[in-house]
Amino acid sequence: MAVPRVEFPLILVNLKTYKEATGELAVRLSKTAEEVSTRTGVCVAVAPQVVDLRMVAGTAQIPVFAQHIDPVGYGKHTGHVLPEAAAGAGCSGTLINHSERRLKLEDIGATVMRAKEAGLLQVVCVDTVEMARAVAPLGPDAIAIEPPELIGTGTPVSKARPEVVSGAVDAVHRIDPEIEVLCGAGITNGEDAAAALRLGARGVLVASGVVKAGDPHRALLELAEAVRL
Amino acid sequence: MAVPRVEFPLILVNLKTYKEATGELAVRLSKTAEEVSTRTGVCVAVAPQVVDLRMVAGTAQIPVFAQHIDPVGYGKHTGHVLPEAAAGAGCSGTLINHSERRLKLEDIGATVMRAKEAGLLQVVCVDTVEMARAVAPLGPDAIAIEPPELIGTGTPVSKARPEVVSGAVDAVHRIDPEIEVLCGAGITNGEDAAAALRLGARGVLVASGVVKAGDPHRALLELAEAVRL
Amino acid sequence: MAVPRVEFPLILVNLKTYKEATGELAVRLSKTAEEVSTRTGVCVAVAPQVVDLRMVAGTAQIPVFAQHIDPVGYGKHTGHVLPEAAAGAGCSGTLINHSERRLKLEDIGATVMRAKEAGLLQVVCVDTVEMARAVAPLGPDAIAIEPPELIGTGTPVSKARPEVVSGAVDAVHRIDPEIEVLCGAGITNGEDAAAALRLGARGVLVASGVVKAGDPHRALLELAEAVRL
Amino acid sequence: MAVPRVEFPLILVNLKTYKEATGELAVRLSKTAEEVSTRTGVCVAVAPQVVDLRMVAGTAQIPVFAQHIDPVGYGKHTGHVLPEAAAGAGCSGTLINHSERRLKLEDIGATVMRAKEAGLLQVVCVDTVEMARAVAPLGPDAIAIEPPELIGTGTPVSKARPEVVSGAVDAVHRIDPEIEVLCGAGITNGEDAAAALRLGARGVLVASGVVKAGDPHRALLELAEAVRL
Numbered sequence: 001m002a003v004p005r006v007e008f009p010l011i012l013v014n015l016k017t018y019k020e021a022t023g024e025l026a027v028r029l030s031k032t033a034e035e036v037s038t039r040t041g042v043c044v045a046v047a048p049q050v051v052d053l054r055m056v057a058g059t060a061q062i063p064v065f066a067q068h069i070d071p072v073g074y075g076k077h078t079g080h081v082l083p084e085a086a087a088g089a090g091c092s093g094t095l096i097n098h099s100e101r102r103l104k105l106e107d108i109g110a111t112v113m114r115a116k117e118a119g120l121l122q123v124v125c126v127d128t129v130e131m132a133r134a135v136a137p138l139g140p141d142a143i144a145i146e147p148p149e150l151i152g153t154g155t156p157v158s159k160a161r162p163e164v165v166s167g168a169v170d171a172v173h174r175i176d177p178e179i180e181v182l183c184g185a186g187i188t189n190g191e192d193a194a195a196a197l198r199l200g201a202r203g204v205l206v207a208s209g210v211v212k213a214g215d216p217h218r219a220l221l222e223l224a225e226a227v228r229l
Numbered sequence: 230m231a232v233p234r235v236e237f238p239l240i241l242v243n244l245k246t247y248k249e250a251t252g253e254l255a256v257r258l259s260k261t262a263e264e265v266s267t268r269t270g271v272c273v274a275v276a277p278q279v280v281d282l283r284m285v286a287g288t289a290q291i292p293v294f295a296q297h298i299d300p301v302g303y304g305k306h307t308g309h310v311l312p313e314a315a316a317g318a319g320c321s322g323t324l325i326n327h328s329e330r331r332l333k334l335e336d337i338g339a340t341v342m343r344a345k346e347a348g349l350l351q352v353v354c355v356d357t358v359e360m361a362r363a364v365a366p367l368g369p370d371a372i373a374i375e376p377p378e379l380i381g382t383g384t385p386v387s388k389a390r391p392e393v394v395s396g397a398v399d400a401v402h403r404i405d406p407e408i409e410v411l412c413g414a415g416i417t418n419g420e421d422a423a424a425a426l427r428l429g430a431r432g433v434l435v436a437s438g439v440v441k442a443g444d445p446h447r448a449l450l451e452l453a454e455a456v457r458l
Numbered sequence: 459m460a461v462p463r464v465e466f467p468l469i470l471v472n473l474k475t476y477k478e479a480t481g482e483l484a485v486r487l488s489k490t491a492e493e494v495s496t497r498t499g500v501c502v503a504v505a506p507q508v509v510d511l512r513m514v515a516g517t518a519q520i521p522v523f524a525q526h527i528d529p530v531g532y533g534k535h536t537g538h539v540l541p542e543a544a545a546g547a548g549c550s551g552t553l554i555n556h557s558e559r560r561l562k563l564e565d566i567g568a569t570v571m572r573a574k575e576a577g578l579l580q581v582v583c584v585d586t587v588e589m590a591r592a593v594a595p596l597g598p599d600a601i602a603i604e605p606p607e608l609i610g611t612g613t614p615v616s617k618a619r620p621e622v623v624s625g626a627v628d629a630v631h632r633i634d635p636e637i638e639v640l641c642g643a644g645i646t647n648g649e650d651a652a653a654a655l656r657l658g659a660r661g662v663l664v665a666s667g668v669v670k671a672g673d674p675h676r677a678l679l680e681l682a683e684a685v686r687l
Numbered sequence: 688m689a690v691p692r693v694e695f696p697l698i699l700v701n702l703k704t705y706k707e708a709t710g711e712l713a714v715r716l717s718k719t720a721e722e723v724s725t726r727t728g729v730c731v732a733v734a735p736q737v738v739d740l741r742m743v744a745g746t747a748q749i750p751v752f753a754q755h756i757d758p759v760g761y762g763k764h765t766g767h768v769l770p771e772a773a774a775g776a777g778c779s780g781t782l783i784n785h786s787e788r789r790l791k792l793e794d795i796g797a798t799v800m801r802a803k804e805a806g807l808l809q810v811v812c813v814d815t816v817e818m819a820r821a822v823a824p825l826g827p828d829a830i831a832i833e834p835p836e837l838i839g840t841g842t843p844v845s846k847a848r849p850e851v852v853s854g855a856v857d858a859v860h861r862i863d864p865e866i867e868v869l870c871g872a873g874i875t876n877g878e879d880a881a882a883a884l885r886l887g888a889r890g891v892l893v894a895s896g897v898v899k900a901g902d903p904h905r906a907l908l909e910l911a912e913a914v915r916l
Contacts, residue, residue, distance in 0.1 A: 017311040019303040023318070047307075050279045051314045068308025074248040076437075078276075079297025079330035082246040085280045089252070097792065101308035105784065105792040109817060131796060133824035137817060137858075171824075208305075326563065334555065334563040338589060360567060362595035366629075367588060400595075475769040477761040481776070505765075508737045509772045526766025532706040534895075536734075537755025537788035540704040543738045547710070559766035666763075 003092045004063045006121045007043035008180050009227040010203035011193075011220065012065065012144075014095065015048045018211045026052045029210075030060035032217045037062050040224040043203075047095055050081055057090025066094040068101050069120070071110035083111075083118035093121030096140070099148045105134075112138045123182065123205070129167040136175040143172055144205045146184035154209070156192035157185045162199055169200030188219070190226030197227055232321045233292045235350045236272035237409050238456040239432035240422075240449065241294065241373075243324065244277045247440045255281045258439075259289035261446045266291050269453040272432075276324055279310055286319025295323040297330050298349070300339035312340075312347035322350030325369070328377045334363075341367045352411065352434070358396040365404040372401055373434045375413035383438070385421035386414045391428055398429030417448070419455030426456055461550045462521045464579045465501035466638050467685040468661035469651075469678065470523065470602075472553065473506045476669045484510045487668075488518035490675045495520050498682040501661075505553055508539055515548025524552040526559050527578070529568035541569075541576035551579030554598070557606045563592075570596045581640060581663070587625040594633040601630055602663045604642035612667070614650035615643045620657055627658030646677070648684030655685055690779045691750045693808045694730035695867050696914040697890035698880075698907065699752065699831075701782065702735045705898045713739040716897075717747035719904045724749050727911040730890075734782055737768055744777025753781040755788050756807070758797035770798075770805035780808030783827070786835045792821075799825045810869060810892070816854040823862040830859055831892045833871035841896070843879035844872045849886055856887030875906070877913030884914055 013033060015021035021029050026048040037044040047065035048056045057064040070080035086094065096111050097103045103111065108124060115122045122140040126132045127148050135143055145168040150157050158165055169181045183196035184205035193204050204223065213219035242262060244250035250258050255277040266273040276294035277285045286293040299309035315323065325340050326332045332340065337353060344351045351369040355361045356377050364372055374397040379386050387394055398410045412425035413434035422433050433452065442448035471491060473479035479487050484506040495502040505523035506514045515522040528538035544552065554569050555561045561569065566582060573580045580598040584590045585606050593601055603626040608615050616623055627639045641654035642663035651662045662681065671677035700720060702708035708716050713735040724731040734752035735743045744751040757767035773781065783798050784790045790798065795811060802809045809827040813819045814835050822830055832855040837844050845852055856868045870883035871892035880891045891910065900906035 014307060017301060017303055017306040017309060017314065022303070022311065022314050049309075049311060049314050051282055051310065051318045053280055054284060066308075072246060074246055074251070077246040077329055078243060078324065078327040079295075080246060080278075081280065082251065082278060085246065085251050085278050089280045095307065098307040100306055102791045102793055104789050105795055105821060106789055106814070106818065108792055109815070109821065127793070128796070130825060131792065134792060134796065134821045137820035137824075331562050331564055333560045334566055334589065334592060335560055335585070337563055338586070338592065356564070357567070359595060360564065363563060363567065363592045366591035366595075472765060475759060475761055475764040475767060475772065480761070480769065480772050507767075507769060507772050509740055509768065509776045511738055513741060524766075530704060532704055532709070535704040535787055536701060536782065536785040537753075538704060538736075539738065540709065540736060543704065543709050543736050547738045553765065556765040558764055 003090055004061060006045060006063045006092050008202040009042060009197060010182065011042060011044045011223050011227060012123065012182065012203065012205045013044070013046045013210050014067065014205060014207040015046060015211060016207055017049060021211045022049065023052060026056050027059050029216060030056045030062065033220060034060040034062045036217065036220040036224050040221070040228055042224040042228050044220060044224060045092070053086060053091055054089035063092035064090060066091050067098065069094045069111060069115060071107050071114045083114045083120055087118045087120055091120060093123060096122055096124045098125045099127060099146060108135060109138050112140050129164060129171050132168040133171045133175065136172045136179055139176065140179065142180040142182055144182040144184050146205065150185035153186045154188050155186045156188070156195065158183055158187065158192050158195035158199060160186065165196055165199040165201055190222040193223045194226040194229060203227060232286070232319055233290055235274060235292045235321050237431040238271060238426060239411065240271060240273045240452050240456060241352065241411065241432065241434045242273065242275045242439050243296065243434060243436040244275055244440060245436055246278060250440045251278065252281060255285050256288050258445060259285045259291065262449060263289040263291045265446065265449040265453050269450070269457055271453040271457050273449060273453060274321070282315060282320055283318035292321035293319060295320050296327065298323045298340060298344060300336050300343045312343045312349055316347045316349055320349060322352060325351055325353045327354045328356060328375060328380065337364060338367050341369050358393060358400050361397040362400045362404065365401045365408055368405065369408065371409040371411055373411035373413050375434065379414035382415045383417050384415045385417070385424065387412055387416065387421050387424035387428060389415065394425055394428040394430055419451040422452045423455040423458060432456065461548055462519055464503060464521045464550050466660040467500060467655060468640065469500060469502045469681050469685060470581065470640065470661065470663045471502070471504045471668050472525065472663060472665040473504055473669060474665055475507060479669045480507065481510060484514050485517050487674060488514045488520065491678060492518045492520045494675065494678040494682050498679070498686055500682040500686050502678060502682060503550070511544060511549055512547035521550035522548060524549050525556065527552045527569060527573060529565055529572045541572045541578055545576045545578055549578060551581060554580055554582045556583045557585060557604060566593060567596050570598050587622060587629050590626040591629045591633065594630045594637055597634065598637060600638040600640055602640040602642050604663065608643035611644045612646050613644045614646070614653065616641055616645065616650050616653035616657060618644070623654055623657040623659055648680040651681045652684040652687060661685065690777055691748055693732060693750045693779050695889040696729060696884060697869065698729060698731045698910050698914060699810065699869065699890065699892045700731065700733045700897050701754065701892060701894040702733055702898060703894055704736060708898045709736065710739060713743050714746050716903060717743045717749065720907060721747040721749045723904065723907040723911050727908070727915055729911040729915050731907060731911060732779065740773060740778055741776035750779035751777060753778050754785065756781045756798060756802060758794050758801045770801045770807055774805045774807055778807060780810060783809055783811045785812045786814060786833060795822060796825050799827050816851060816858050819855040820858045820862065823859045823866055826863065827866060829867040829869055831869040831871050833892065837872035840873045841875050842873045843875070843882070845870055845874065845879050845882035845886060847873065852883055852886040852888055877909040880910045881913040881916060890914060
């Protein structure tokens with residue numbers, strides 16, 4: 001099964017367990033993302049709940065991410081997300097170590113490895129430059145930096161703490177220049193996203209700024225036009 | 230969305246992350262379960278991986294269980310299984326606290342409550358009579374007793390340690406006679422299942438005994454005929 | 459080594475990691491507790507940090523509790539609190555499952571059992587009547603009920619939610635009349651403690667109300683005189 | 688309180704919860720370590736259980752390590768090891784993320800920082816070169832590499848997998864040349880220890896090889912003479 005390819009710059013929308021983005025509403029939002037992606041040529045991806053992965057991936061022609069996978073293989077595991085099962089459902093990538101789902105260090109390493117084996121692009125989330133430096137040696141495809149105190153605030157990290165973004169980009173690239181850095185936390189409009197890209201980020205990780213927007217299409221369009229420039 | 234109703238005696242097949250029961254193979258096995266259920270009149274349910282829940286529930290006319298749900302609600306939660314999302318995907322029930330996914334006591338209590346709110350039948354797994362006694366006051370619909378040292382061994386608890394089954398049934402019913410007790414661990418054939426029911430269990434929780442069977446249809450049929458008697 | 463015996467009614471002071479109750483200050487506070495105990499005849503116990511256990515137990519002639527122990531035995535365990543080591547240091551009992559250190563259900567069961575083997579009196583903490591009912595079958599010596607929303611507030615559970623205390627006492631005693639119930643959360647003065655005992659509690663679990671009091675001796679004395687009546 | 692200084696090369700003996708190294712036996716073993724240290728001039732340190740920390744530190748004139756500390760501060764924390772309390776009890780350093788006590792990545796970072804603030808030397812344990820590379824950016828004083836499959840086997844990593852030791856040393860020093868690398872797992876005699884140092888390690892982390900030795904003094908002496916060369 002050929003899944004849509006993730007391209008950078010990337011707008012990655014975490015649907016969390018928001019009511020506005022569960023079940024059929026996840027599909028609707030993903031179709032909106034597809035329209036914006038088609039119109040602007042910018043890669044827009046969504047990370048729905050695991051239960052909605054296959055339905056979303058089967059409907060929208062955009063990359064779909066898992067919000068979390070477990071470092072397990074086929075076999076005797078109950079209540080875990082098998083990387084191969086996520087990939088088989090049409091998933092292109094996965095978040096790892098989101099601030100709402102922190103992992104043990106050894107599990108981050110094992111999950112990155114299992115995701116590679118299953119063909120899932122890995123976006124490891126961290127909250128500080130120091131943590132970005134710690135996960136870079138694990139060789140993930142991308143690292144998203146999100147100071148947790150700004151998540152959901154509407155105050156963008158690219159403005160409030162620009163040195164965190166540029167510092168993370170710099171630190172990560174010293175270790176491995178092929179890792180892309182995304183910028184999250186508090187990003188709601190085009191100006192925030194453009195600022196993030198000027199600081200070296202290759203995309204943004206957003207959630208409520210799009211999902212809870214009065215007009216998600218418009219919010220996404222503004223972000224996409226900003227990162228396209 | 231009307232989901233199939235769970236009836237007792239119940240044969241509940243945990244598909245774990247077995248390769249033979251992932252993706253399309255989960256659907257195929259669930260169709261087999263449906264055939265056996267139709268033929269025997271015995272309720273046969275399956276617990277596929279969360280990523281396969283909707284596809285399985287949309288194909289087989291049998292109750293589908295989640296292997297795990299999280300005690301969260303709509304909102305800012307990443308990488309969790311929202312009970313309402315599982316229910317919305319066609320799920321009838323959920324396992325809770327499986328030996329491969331043990332929970333904190335307070336989370337077991339909160340998950341039972343959230344499952345009730347979402348309309349999911351709850352099967353809480355425990356490994357000893359003492360633990361059965363501990364979870365009974367939380368008021369789940371069912372408790373599955375599985376001595377972990379027998380899981381996957383082919384040595385059935387109903388034979389190796391019958392006092393665990395009858396003891397759990399007795400202990401649970403003293404606290405709440407409406408809670409059904411299931412029997413797991415090592416059950417592979419009709420004789421094991423019949424023995425479990427004679428000890429007071431109202432069904433069985435099986436996994437490899439069916440999923441890894443050379444002929445799953447035959448294995449399930451034998452179990453169903455045994456619990457029907 | 460003969461350790462002081464725990465008697466009921468009991469005033470149990472959790473020293474947490476409060477600066478006012480770490481190291482030598484833990485010893486000083488424990489000597490204060492000893493004075494109050496001697497003067498009033500009421501059993502007053504303290505739960506210092508593990509690192510301070512032996513020093514406190516070696517100085518004050520009152521029962522000393524661990525704040526947490528692990529369900530491990532002698533052997534290959536690093537960074538755990540061995541029940542036998544706590545007992546060997548002069549400990550009389552232990553808190554289990556405090557709201558700041560919640561455990562998996564199976565670990566609560568295993569810890570109660572290991573504590574019994576090591577000769578430590580067990581006080582399992584819970585936050586609701588339902589959870590009290592869940593841990594009672596595990597047979598601990600005592601259960602402390604602490605609605606977490608009241609901890610550290612100065613609003614005593616015995617006044618704000620008296621039905622939680624009497625409900626817990628009733629629920630626990632239906633299962634096992636030998637288990638003592640303690641009452642925690644928000645208790646700061648004698649009136650609160652007396653109210654708790656009138657509701658059926660056999661003592662109180664306090665922390666900041668004593669440790670952070672301007673005059674801990676006076677605060678403890680008031681509590682002791684109230685529970686003595 | 689002046690605590691003994693940690694010097695490299697270092698022999699660090701993890702006492703775990705071994706019966707032979709609990710309570711008074713921890714003191715006895717630490718006195719043995721002191722004798723060997725005095726005789727050879729090599730720094731020998733011990734990591735007893737937290738409950739024994741103060742007693743050991745107050746008796747033996749060698750550096751004492753905690754087996755684990757928590758990333759908490761003074762305040763409302765129950766059942767945690769406060770770094771300042773460990774330091775106040777005479778501790779010189781601490782293990783972090785031992786294979787029997789793995790931590791979340793963010794907690795490793797926070798614990799390293801808290802240990803620095805409390806004046807404790809930090810030895811972070813990892814199991815692979817990749818993980819060594821991940822924790823090096825967190826700036827701990829030392830990293831101990833222990834392939835878990837060799838722990839307690841008597842097959843030394845320095846012989847079975849020398850490339851793991853030299854690889855870790857190289858990887859760590861590229862990131863931060865001031866971090867010392869220790870070598871653990873399976874080391875029982877002087878030859879193993881000498882091999883580890885030839886591969887670039889600056890000491891060894893041992894446990895059963897010393898604690899369970901028929902003659903711990905002799906075992907330690909052999910190790911100390913080997914690393915002194």
